[in-house]
Amino acid sequence: MGISLGPNQYGKAETRVVRIDRDGPEHQIHDLNVSTALRGDFAAAYLQGDQSLVLPTDTQKNTVYAYARERGVGQAEDFALGLARHFADDVEPVRAARVDVDEYGWERIAVGGEGHAHSFVRTGQEVRIATAIVEGTGAAQATWVLSGLRDLVVLKSTGSEFAGFLRDQYTTLAETHDRVLATSLTVRWRHVRPEADWAGSYASVRQIMLERFASLHSLALQQSLWEMGRAVLEAHDGIAEIRLSAPNKHHFVVDLSPFGLDNPGEVFHADDRPYGLIQCAVTRDDAPPAGASWEPPASFA
Numbered sequence: 199m200g201i202s203l204g205p206n207q208y209g210k211a212e213t214r215v216v217r218i219d220r221d222g223p224e225h226q227i228h229d230l231n232v233s234t235a236l237r238g239d240f241a242a243a244y245l246q247g248d249q250s251l252v253l254p255t256d257t258q259k260n261t262v263y264a265y266a267r268e269r270g271v272g273q274a275e276d277f278a279l280g281l282a283r284h285f286a287d288d289v290e291p292v293r294a295a296r297v298d299v300d301e302y303g304w305e306r307i308a309v310g311g312e313g314h315a316h317s318f319v320r321t322g323q324e325v326r327i328a329t330a331i332v333e334g335t336g337a338a339q340a341t342w343v344l345s346g347l348r349d350l351v352v353l354k355s356t357g358s359e360f361a362g363f364l365r366d367q368y369t370t371l372a373e374t375h376d377r378v379l380a381t382s383l384t385v386r387w388r389h390v391r392p393e394a395d396w397a398g399s400y401a402s403v404r405q406i407m408l409e410r411f412a413s414l415h416s417l418a419l420q421q422s423l424w425e426m427g428r429a430v431l432e433a434h435d436g437i438a439e440i441r442l443s444a445p446n447k448h449h450f451v452v453d454l455s456p457f458g459l460d461n462p463g464e465v466f467h468a469d470d471r472p473y474g475l476i477q478c479a480v481t482r483d484d485a486p487p488a489g490a491s492w493e494p495p496a497s498f499a
Contacts, residue, residue, distance in 0.1 A: 346386035427480030438485035
């Protein structure tokens with residue numbers, strides 16, 4: 199029986215870099231968490247411990263810092279693309295590079311009704327995310343870009359149902375035609391081409407999803423995700439596919455009858471686990487092949 203080495207990769211995870219642009223009187227802040235992953239001719243490192251073709255992960259970390267200084271950050275997608283292209287083009291053993299970027303939002307502190315020039319406050323737990331994957335070199339090089347967000351917490355206090363579901367001997371859940379629907383969205387969308395108005399596209403997709411979530415009378419969280427994804431693709435022909443993941447943040451009506459009180463859907467217990475996890479992909483029929491887009495480093499564990 200033979201034993202062989204399968205797919206492998208290595209990189210530097212979660213390099214925290216903060217770049218402050220000081221070119222004008224109003225400073226700009228970019229707060230990133232950057233992860234790199236390289237694939238290529240690294241079998242000897244695993245099989246013989248031979249590191250001669252291995253670019254140290256510490257070097258990858260240093261490259262992130264150097265690029266932030268030399269080139270600035272700008273849009274997260276452009277920063278990820280620049281790093282991924284560097285590793286794929288300039289490091290000979292590398293056949294494919296993936297760069298994932300989380301960007302944490304900051305806004306200016308208002309002083310006397312005006313945003314302060316160099317003082318900021320975090321904008322909450324929502325995180326903007328971007329990924330660039332570059333495979334090969336020269337004319338045969340393939341590039342994919344994903345944009346997205348995570349930890350976007352949304353809630354609607356009515357306009358949501360869950361009824362008519364399958365039942366078996368273990369089903370105890372009661373049907374409801376008026377419930378609180380809440381979730382913390384993680385969403386990624388794949389661009390048709392590796393260039394776009396990243397900031398404008400991000401703002402538009404986010405707003406479309408929020409408006410559809412709010413306006414749809416939801417018969418299930420599954421339906422909400424489909425409608426949100428469909429609305430994005432209808433509005434953006436430069437987006438090939440969108441994937442949505444939504445844990446159902448359950449809110450249960452508290453029984454106040456032992457205290458002689460009624461509860462007409464006003465007091466709830468927010469239960470964090472266990473939770474339903476609803477996920478789907480919405481794809482344009484003529485979308486270009488996804489290639490390595492959806493192969494995250496986490497697929498190895």
